[in-house]
Amino acid sequence: MYNITLIPGDGIGPEISEAMIKVVEATGVKINWEIQNAGEEVYFKEGDPLPYRVIESIKKNKVAIKGPITTPVGTGFRSVNVSLRQALDLYACVRPCKSFKGAKTKYENIDLVIIRENTEDLYAGVEFKKGEKETLELIDFIESKSGKKIRKDSGISIKPISVFGTERIVRFAFEYARKNGRKKVTAVHKANIMKFSDGLFLEVARQVASQYPDIEFEDKIVDNMCMQLVQKPELYDVLVLPNLYGDIISDLAAGLIGGLGLAPGANIGDEYAVFEPTHGSAPKYKGLNKVNPFAIILSAVMMLKHLGEFKAAEKIEGAIAKVIEEGKFVTYDMKSSDDPTSPVGTQEVAEALAKIIRS
Numbered sequence: 001m002y003n004i005t006l007i008p009g010d011g012i013g014p015e016i017s018e019a020m021i022k023v024v025e026a027t028g029v030k031i032n033w034e035i036q037n038a039g040e041e042v043y044f045k046e047g048d049p050l051p052y053r054v055i056e057s058i059k060k061n062k063v064a065i066k067g068p069i070t071t072p073v074g075t076g077f078r079s080v081n082v083s084l085r086q087a088l089d090l091y092a093c094v095r096p097c098k099s100f101k102g103a104k105t106k107y108e109n110i111d112l113v114i115i116r117e118n119t120e121d122l123y124a125g126v127e128f129k130k131g132e133k134e135t136l137e138l139i140d141f142i143e144s145k146s147g148k149k150i151r152k153d154s155g156i157s158i159k160p161i162s163v164f165g166t167e168r169i170v171r172f173a174f175e176y177a178r179k180n181g182r183k184k185v186t187a188v189h190k191a192n193i194m195k196f197s198d199g200l201f202l203e204v205a206r207q208v209a210s211q212y213p214d215i216e217f218e219d220k221i222v223d224n225m226c227m228q229l230v231q232k233p234e235l236y237d238v239l240v241l242p243n244l245y246g247d248i249i250s251d252l253a254a255g256l257i258g259g260l261g262l263a264p265g266a267n268i269g270d271e272y273a274v275f276e277p278t279h280g281s282a283p284k285y286k287g288l289n290k291v292n293p294f295a296i297i298l299s300a301v302m303m304l305k306h307l308g309e310f311k312a313a314e315k316i317e318g319a320i321a322k323v324i325e326e327g328k329f330v331t332y333d334m335k336s337s338d339d340p341t342s343p344v345g346t347q348e349v350a351e352a353l354a355k356i357i358r359s
């Protein structure tokens, strides 16, 4: 019996979590789900969108799986997702993007793994609000030290990238490549423009790469990387990126395999792991039993592999491949416009998967 923290999240989170539980239970792996709520509702009730009880539960169980959590735009509390990654030092975000036969997409045979640094960069949360005293002081300080003028009516977000943070994420990417039989790691950056942050990322990435002669290494500038992924995705294998580019490229890669409904993820640190889909809380679909549960179910597959439950993971992957190829028990986002059959709901997808797994 495994004790796993389950954060259902909000928006579509609870319904996809319910679907995921059905599928995992069908494998026979015994899990005691320790349910911990977080997010806006919890903020109104408990005064904190990420109460310490959630962190404590994950620290105790070491492994968690979560649904998406809405982040208010521009105002309100900081992203619970970002805070969680920082609180548990989940420094590596792993997002595999692999094509399924029959999925509605322009591309075939995509097999990419995006490894995103999770704790630094513009997501570090070091921000200065327009017009505040500290912000104006910072603007003066920058001008006095660098001679660069920043407009007084600016808001400022700081982009820290360290040797420590880069070293461990690039090492993680190479170790991942070795363990998973991957051939190449590509570091993605904008070192030509941001010489002291992305430039440092690239310099450290090159140093780490030199310790892994068995794995090919190359680097790409992020804008070129976007074009390359759209034109020749088959040339790429494992990508390692600072936080912001990693976030954006993850969605691009998800688009290549048929959309966010199919893109799982894991946030991993030295001690804890939190599995979650790449997509957000899609509030407009909340409670409609409409959205695709594959991404959270594939996140559970990653979790089962992390726990060493490879047979159960394979069973679920096999069932998903079968359901997608048949194209019958899939949600609206996986249907092409010329398909005369109707999509099914979130729970019906889970039931179809559970039936295959049990058979």
Ligand code: NAD
Residues within 6 Å of the ligand: 067, 068, 069, 070, 071, 072, 081, 260, 261, 276, 277, 278, 279, 280, 281, 282, 283, 285, 291, 292, 293, 295, 333
């Ligand atoms: P989103 O991922 O929720 O939605 C983007 C598009 O994809 C929408 O059209 C949505 O309907 C669709 N979509 C998403 N998941 C789907 C699924 N499972 N099946 C079918 N279609 C799906 O992104 P957004 O609209 O930018 O963000 C909504 C909220 O989610 C925001 O508050 C954002 O901050 C939050 N968010 C949370 C996480 C997380 O919890 N890790 C990640 C991303 C966004």
